[in-house]
Structure formats: C-alpha cells, structure tokens
Amino acid sequence: MTAPASGLWQRLANDRWVVGCGALLAALTVLALVGPALSPYSLETPDWRAMALPPTTQDAHWFGTDRLGRDLWLRTWHGTRISLLIGLLATAVSMLIGVTWGAIAGYVGGRVDALMMRFVDVLYSLPYVFFVIVLTVLFGRNLILIFLAIGAVGWLTMARIVRGQTLALRRRPFIEAAIAMGVPTWRIVARHVVPNVAGPVIVYATLTIPQMILFESFLSFLGLGVQEPLASLGNLIAAGAAEMEIAPWMLIVPAGVLVLLLGCCNFVGDGLRDALDPGSNR
Amino acid sequence: MTLLDIRALRVSYAVPSGTVHAVDGVDFALAAGECVGVVGESGSGKTQLFLAALGLLDATASASGSVRLGDTELLGAPRSLLETVRGRRIAFVFQDPMTALTPQLTIGQQLSEVLRVHRALGEDAARARSLQLLERVHIGDAVQRLRQYPHELSGGLRQRVTVALALACEPQVLVADEPTTALDVTVQAGVLELLREVKRERRLAIVLITHDFGVAAQLCDRIAVMYAGRIVESAATEELYARPRHPYTRALLRAVPRLDTPVDEPLVNIRGAPPAPGETPTACAFAPRCARADARCVSERPELMGTEQRVACHHPFTEPLATALARRS
Numbered sequence: 231m232t233a234p235a236s237g238l239w240q241r242l243a244n245d246r247w248v249v250g251c252g253a254l255l256a257a258l259t260v261l262a263l264v265g266p267a268l269s270p271y272s273l274e275t276p277d278w279r280a281m282a283l284p285p286t287t288q289d290a291h292w293f294g295t296d297r298l299g300r301d302l303w304l305r306t307w308h309g310t311r312i313s314l315l316i317g318l319l320a321t322a323v324s325m326l327i328g329v330t331w332g333a334i335a336g337y338v339g340g341r342v343d344a345l346m347m348r349f350v351d352v353l354y355s356l357p358y359v360f361f362v363i364v365l366t367v368l369f370g371r372n373l374i375l376i377f378l379a380i381g382a383v384g385w386l387t388m389a390r391i392v393r394g395q396t397l398a399l400r401r402r403p404f405i406e407a408a409i410a411m412g413v414p415t416w417r418i419v420a421r422h423v424v425p426n427v428a429g430p431v432i433v434y435a436t437l438t439i440p441q442m443i444l445f446e447s448f449l450s451f452l453g454l455g456v457q458e459p460l461a462s463l464g465n466l467i468a469a470g471a472a473e474m475e476i477a478p479w480m481l482i483v484p485a486g487v488l489v490l491l492l493g494c495c496n497f498v499g500d501g502l503r504d505a506l507d508p509g510s511n512r
Numbered sequence: 513m514t515l516l517d518i519r520a521l522r523v524s525y526a527v528p529s530g531t532v533h534a535v536d537g538v539d540f541a542l543a544a545g546e547c548v549g550v551v552g553e554s555g556s557g558k559t560q561l562f563l564a565a566l567g568l569l570d571a572t573a574s575a576s577g578s579v580r581l582g583d584t585e586l587l588g589a590p591r592s593l594l595e596t597v598r599g600r601r602i603a604f605v606f607q608d609p610m611t612a613l614t615p616q617l618t619i620g621q622q623l624s625e626v627l628r629v630h631r632a633l634g635e636d637a638a639r640a641r642s643l644q645l646l647e648r649v650h651i652g653d654a655v656q657r658l659r660q661y662p663h664e665l666s667g668g669l670r671q672r673v674t675v676a677l678a679l680a681c682e683p684q685v686l687v688a689d690e691p692t693t694a695l696d697v698t699v700q701a702g703v704l705e706l707l708r709e710v711k712r713e714r715r716l717a718i719v720l721i722t723h724d725f726g727v728a729a730q731l732c733d734r735i736a737v738m739y740a741g742r743i744v745e746s747a748a749t750e751e752l753y754a755r756p757r758h759p760y761t762r763a764l765l766r767a768v769p770r771l772d773t774p775v776d777e778p779l780v781n782i783r784g785a786p787p788a789p790g791e792t793p794t795a796c797a798f799a800p801r802c803a804r805a806d807a808r809c810v811s812e813r814p815e816l817m818g819t820e821q822r823v824a825c826h827h828p829f830t831e832p833l834a835t836a837l838a839r840r841s
Contacts, residue, residue, distance in 0.1 A: 404615070413625060417629065
C-alpha cells in the first residue's frame with residue numbers, strides 16, 4: 231500500500247505469532263505446489279492394492295487413500311492448490327471491484343452514491359446459488375466461470391464496507407486539509423482515502439478468502455464447482471464426510487488442512503492490519 | 513493594493529426551521545503582505561467566511577456575494593479553477609495538527625505531493641524542496657523527519673509541518689485557522705514566532721483566525737471582530753486595543769484577564785448569550801446584551817461605518833479603554 235515496504239516488513243517481523251502463521255501459510259502453499267510431485271502416484275489412477283487405506287508410511291500413502299484407492303496426500307495438496315487459487319483470485323477480484331466501487335460512491339456522494347449503491351442492493355437480492363446454476367447451465371462447468379460467479383458475489387459486501395469507511399473519512403480533517411491544498415479528487419481517493427480503508431479491507435479480505443473457499447466447496451458439493459477427478463478441499467471434505475464413520479482420515483486430513491489454512495489467513499491478516507496502521511500501537 | 517477582496521459574502525444553511533446565516537454580509541479586504549486577525553467567539557462565522565472563499569463549504573451550504581483574488585472571482589468558480597488556487601495561491605493552516613496530516617503518508621510524501629501537484633516537480637526536485645521547507649520552519653534532522661509518519665512527531669512539530677505544507681508553493685495568502693489553539697502555550701509561542709518570521713520575509717498576506725486577542729495582538733497589523741456572522745469592528749491593532757469603539761469589542765477586551773488584575777477580582781463576563789443561529793435580527797445582534805442599547809438599536813441594524821477604524825454601532829464609544837477603566841475604579 232503506502233507504508234514503505236521496508237517499514238511494513240519490519241513491523242510485521244516484530245510479531246512472532248504473525249511470523250509463525252505466515253511461515254505455516256507459506257509451508258502450506260509450498261506443499262500445495264510441490265506436494266503432489268513428491269508422491270509416486272497420480273491424481274486419477276487408483277492403487278488397486280490399497281483402497282480406503284489409513285495413513286501409513288509404507289507405500290508412500292502418507293495421508294492414506296480414498297475408497298477408490300486414490301492417494302490422499304496427492305489429492306489433498308492438489309485440492310489445497312485449487313482452493314487457494316480460487317480463494318485468492320476471487321478475493322483479489324472482489325477487492326479490486328469492491329474498493330474502487332465503494333471508494334468512489336462514498337467520496338463522490340449524492341446521486342452517484344445512491345445510484346451505485348442501489349445497483350449493489352439489486353445484485354445482493356439476486357439468489358446467487360440460482361444465479362450460479364443458471365451460469366453453469368448456460369456456459370458449462372469450468373474454473374473461470376467459478377471465479378466469475380464467486381467474484382461477482384464477493385465484491386458487494388466489500389463495496390459496502392469501503393463506502394461506509396469512506397463516508398466517515400470524508401469528514402476527517404486531513405481529507406479537508408488535502409482538499410484545501412488543492413490536491414485533485416482522484417489523488418485524494420487513491421492516496422488519502424484508500425490507504426485509510428486498508429485496515430478494514432484487509433481484515434475483510436482475510437475473511438473473504440475462507441468465505442470464497444467455503445463457497446467453492448459448497449458449489450463443489452452441489453456438483454457445480456470443481457469436478458472429479460480434479461480435487462478441491464471442498465469436494466474432498468464432502469467425500470470424506472460421507473465416509474467419516476468408517477474412514478475418519480478422509481475427512482480429518484482435508485478438513486485439518488482447511489482449518490490450518492483459514493486460521494493462518496486470519497492471523498496474518500490481523501498482523502497486517504496492525505502493521506499497516508502505524509498509529510495503532512497495541 | 514487589495515489582494516483578496518470579499519464583498520457582501522453570505523453563507524447560509526437550509527435547516528428544517530428555516531435558513532441559518534453563518535456569515536451575514538461581510539466585506540473584507542486583505543492587502544498584499546498584510547496580516548489581519550479575525551477575532552470572534554465560536555459560531556461567529558469566522559472560519560466559514562474563509563472556507564466559503566475557497567469553495568470548501570459543505571454541500572448543504574450556499575454562499576452568495578463575491579470573493580476576488582486579484583482578478584479572479586472565486587465564488588462559484590469551477591472546481592478545476594479552485595484546485596489551482598487552493599494550496600498554490602491561498603493556503604490553509606488548520607487548527608488541529610494532530611488530525612490535519614494523513615496518518616498513512618510520511619511527512620516527505622505529503623510535502624512532495626503538494627509540490628508535484630502544483631509545481632509538477634520530479635521526485636528528486638520535490639525531495640530537495642521538501643528538505644528546504646522543513647529547514648525553513650526550523651525542523652531539525654530534516655532528512656530523518658521526511659521519512660517519519662505524523663504520529664512520530666509532537667504536536668508542535670506537526671504544526672510546523674502543516675505550515676511547511678502551506679508554504680510549499682509560495683502562496684500569496686496564508687489563512688491560519690486557530691493555528692495555536694490545540695498547542696501548549698510554550699509551543700504556541702514558537703509557532704507564532706514562525707508565522708511572524710514568514711510574514712516578514714515573504715511579504716505574505718496572513719489571515720489569522722482566532723478567538724484569542726492575545727495571539728492576534730502579537731501578529732496582526734489589523735483586527736476585525738466578528739459577532740453573529742458580521743464584522744462589528746475593524747481597526748489597526750493598537751487603535752483597537754487603545755480605543756475599542758464597539759461595546760462588544762470593549763466587553764471582550766475587558767474580559768481578557770491581565771497580569772495586573774488583582775487575583776481575587778472576579779473575571780468580567782458578558783451577560784447573556786450570543787444569538788442562536790437562525791435568528792437573523794433586523795436589529796443589532798448585540799443589542800440584547802448591550803448596556804447602551806436603545807430603541808434604535810432594536811429597530812435598525814447598524815452598518816459598518818468609517819474609514820480607518822470601522823465600527824457597526826449606533827452608539828460607539830469614543831474614549832480610550834484605559835480612561836474608562838480608570839474612571840470606574
């Protein structure tokens with residue numbers, strides 16, 4: 231954002247908890263990227279000798295296998311990769327649209343504001359599951375469509391949050407001072423308003439990532455999201471939930487990864503918020 | 513030569529019960545290099561007057577009259593024009609330095625922003641100029657300060673930074689709105705000294721908005737006293753102090769405690785309260801609180817009369833304040 235990167239990193243590095251969570255998040259990401267390559271098995275081919283095998287160090291089935299004999303280590307990290315990708319991309323899209331939309335509506339105000347926010351209200355009132363079903367029926371199932379569908383829903387709340395913050399900011403003396411110094415409007419929005427909403431935006435974005443991942447898994451559960459044989463944490467958990475009484479690891483492994491992932495996102499976001507706001511010393 | 517010429521300026525707000533006039537027909541002229549104090553209590557319209565001049569009023573306010581800077585009419589001017597005046601030809605220093613700087617930007621970033629917007633300076637040139645400006649307002653360790661955020665600076669330093677910001681583009685007029693009110697007395701003195709220096713060296717016209725006669729007296733050549741949205745008296749500083757003519761000015765000056773006032777003597781106050789906004793008296797607004805008011809004062813509003821010492825009163829005082837005080841005791 232605006233704080234020079236060096237100062238930001240320094241403040242982040244002072245918080246051990248955040249550093250720990252960041253490291254764990256990085257480790258999960260690395261595993262999601264290289265984990266599948268460490269396994270001798272493939273995503274789709276079943277191991278006929280080992281169906282519904284609990285986690286074991288033998289045969290390199292570290293997380294066990296599912297009921298079709300597919301390796302869960304491989305599928306879990308592959309699913310993490312897709313879930314992370316969807317979560318990050320959808321959040322980035324929703325941040326970009328939401329922050330721009332909300333900041334403009336809140337800062338300009340008046341009729342423009344009313345119009346822009348009514349548009350948000352209309353989108354809000356669309357039953358989005360139905361919306362997504364219609365989209366998939368019309369355009370077929372693919373990942374890009376899922377990004378679009380999730381992103382289209384995600385930015386609405388972001389826009390509302392940013393608009394509310396901007397409305398409050400507009401009355402702050404430093405914004406008035408910037409106006410009185412003749413700083414042009416677009417520059418005030420970009421340099422004085424947006425950095426000031428960074429705190430809430432980042433906090434909300436950290437909530438959006440898990441929300442997006444959960445939304446994706448919900449879609450997958452309905453059969454509208456990521457399709458087998460591709461794995462996402464969502465459809466792994468859905469499959470695991472069906473087997474949890476006889477093969478709990480099928481649920482515990484992907485669910486554990488999801489919990490770690492979401493927990494780390496939250497703590498890192500919290501740390502980022504503190505670091506981005508130099509005035510708030512806890 | 514008149515630099516800033518405000519004529520018949522009115523600022524009004526539409527409220528459910530009618531129209532409130534925050535500024536009610538003010539004429540105000542500022543010459544190049546002159547320092548004028550605008551003194552009045554809260555709600556007298558002193559800040560509104562200058563916000564209106566730069567088009568900084570709230571969207572719910574409406575302003576009428578005329579504000580000319582040189583040959584440029586500012587009232588009702590398009591925003592593109594106003595943006596070239598704000599900060600470049602007329603700069604503001606605000607009351608509270610703790611909140612007037614954007615917390616997420618370093619001092620250096622804020623200074624160079626103004627320079628880049630108005631002067632189209634490159635990054636290096638803006639930085640060099642920012643350093644100069646900080647040294648100009650006597651901030652030590654300028655190189656280090658440029659990298660710091662507002663919260664790392666004390667109130668006095670921040671106010672110096674806002675002065676540096678205001679001076680960045682060498683404006684013709686500096687409007688300082690209660691620049692010392694939020695500061696400790698010792699720091700106040702430093703900021704006042706700085707303004708005095710700036711005024712002397714740059715031949716900069718300064719408008720000092722304050723409720724503190726003491727602050728105004730230290731800096732200003734001329735003082736205009738505002739009451740209920742109007743200027744009631746305007747005179748050279750010494751003259752105003754020696755011979756306040758309007759009963760309100762006189763009462764205000766007597767209300768200021770002095771070092772030679774006996775400790776046990778109660779402070780003088782002005783009976784009654786200023787008129788509630790919205791009451792737009794056709795009478796003298798001060799009449800209900802004035803000992804000299806008569807029938808004429810409640811039926812006819814006095815206009816600002818005179819040439820050197822201008823006063824809006826039907827029954828102005830003529831004798832010096834000291835004589836009146838001496839006679840009383």
